[in-house]
Amino acid sequence: MSEEITSERIQQHAAYDSKVEGNIIFTQVDTAINWMRKNSLWPMPMGLACCAIELMGSASSRFDIARFGAEVMRFSPRQADVMIVAGTVTYKMALAVKRVWDQMPEPKWCIAMGACASSGGMYRSYAVLQGIDNLIPVDVYVSGCPPRPEALLEGLMKLQDKIADSESGKEQFQAEKTA
Amino acid sequence: MSEKSISTLQDRFGESVLDTVEFRGEHTLVVKAADAKTILAYCRDELAFDYLVDISSLDNFGEEPRWTMVYELYTMANGANEHLRIKFDLNESEKADSVSDVWKTAAWHEREIYDMMGIEFNGLEDHRRILMWEGYPYFPLRKDFPLAGRPSEMPDVAFTDKAPLEGGPFVTSPTSASTVHREPRSREID
Numbered sequence: 001m002s003e004e005i006t007s008e009r010i011q012q013h014a015a016y017d018s019k020v021e022g023n024i025i026f027t028q029v030d031t032a033i034n035w036m037r038k039n040s041l042w043p044m045p046m047g048l049a050c051c052a053i054e055l056m057g058s059a060s061s062r063f064d065i066a067r068f069g070a071e072v073m074r075f076s077p078r079q080a081d082v083m084i085v086a087g088t089v090t091y092k093m094a095l096a097v098k099r100v101w102d103q104m105p106e107p108k109w110c111i112a113m114g115a116c117a118s119s120g121g122m123y124r125s126y127a128v129l130q131g132i133d134n135l136i137p138v139d140v141y142v143s144g145c146p147p148r149p150e151a152l153l154e155g156l157m158k159l160q161d162k163i164a165d166s167e168s169g170k171e172q173f174q175a176e177k178t179a
Numbered sequence: 180m181s182e183k184s185i186s187t188l189q190d191r192f193g194e195s196v197l198d199t200v201e202f203r204g205e206h207t208l209v210v211k212a213a214d215a216k217t218i219l220a221y222c223r224d225e226l227a228f229d230y231l232v233d234i235s236s237l238d239n240f241g242e243e244p245r246w247t248m249v250y251e252l253y254t255m256a257n258g259a260n261e262h263l264r265i266k267f268d269l270n271e272s273e274k275a276d277s278v279s280d281v282w283k284t285a286a287w288h289e290r291e292i293y294d295m296m297g298i299e300f301n302g303l304e305d306h307r308r309i310l311m312w313e314g315y316p317y318f319p320l321r322k323d324f325p326l327a328g329r330p331s332e333m334p335d336v337a338f339t340d341k342a343p344l345e346g347g348p349f350v351t352s353p354t355s356a357s358t359v360h361r362e363p364r365s366r367e368i369d
Contacts, residue, residue: 091312091337091338091339092310092311092312092337094337095337120342123342124326124327124342124343125326125327125328125342126317126319126324126326126327126328126329126339126342127310127311127319127328127339128342130340130342130343134340
């Protein structure tokens with residue numbers, strides 16, 4: 001008796017599994033990929049000056065960057081998605097910043113945090129690179145000297161918006177075609 | 180306490196001590212460049228100045244002797260807490276004697292002076308730059324180096340560009356001329 005019921009159920013399920021109802025989402029590939037990318041941005045913290053203190057603050061419990069899925073701050077460029085350049089970039093350090101950026105795999109983004117990383121800030125001098133955008137492409141500039149953690153989080157949200165609007169699938173396809 | 184050290188040095192080195200200055204309890208000894216190392220070594224070995232706080236250099240641009248070396252000594256032995264400053268002048272082409280064999284810490288101070296001012300040291304073992312990279316062609320704290328910097332190109336090593344000076348910073352120089360002269364956007368001396 002019980003065996004009959006079981007086999008009957010299996011047959012029913014093969015035709016239509018009522019359990020998956022409500023668990024299927026129709027979407028575009030781009031949207032799905034972007035949604036996954038933007039909600040797990042692993043930052044590469046390039047802390048070079050006092051902005052790095054605010055960067056640490058944004059990872060602490062009061063501001064909690066983990067709410068945006070960006071809490072995995074490790075000094076590991078090969079696993080990172082977004083480089084947060086926080087601080088004054090001297091010419092001598094610029095080489096190291098460029099090298100770390102080159103080690104990060106595509107797709108990658110860059111946040112210039114604070115006045116120094118954006119434009120050299122108050123350091124108009126022989127030793128300081130006048131903005132990290134001279135060296136690597138920047139997606140989001142965050143103003144402030146240093147910016148508060150809220151400002152960095154706002155910058156991160158702006159980056160998430162930018163990623164959400166990008167054509168990831170198309171870019172990937174074109175990259176594979178040219179490769 | 181410092182007075183005793185000063186008079187000891189004057190008795191011991193006589194003509195090598197050119198001048199002594201006291202300002203609010205701080206003692207400065209101006210000495211001859213040739214005997215500076217002997218005097219500094221004597222300060223450490225006989226007068227117990229065991230701590231070399233700093234070495235710095237001045238650029239008297241437009242005057243000769245161009246360089247002034249300044250050594251800040253301190254003694255912490257027996258709770259004496261005594262401070263002594265020793266100065267000597269150098270002509271532009273002259274080298275200073277390294278005191279890195281007297282105080283080990285002097286090596287880094289001397290490298291910094293070489294890096295920033297271009298004063299060289301006799302007997303300094305590791306005569307590399309310390310703040311700027313190896314191969315940087317200028318000495319940026321010299322007074323004939325413009326505040327904005329000079330462009331330099333070292334492919335695969337590093338590069339510098341002139342920094343824009345729109346909006347500052349401002350350099351003040353003591354003069355009775357107008358503000359434009361007193362606080363120029365950038366001091367370009369070539």
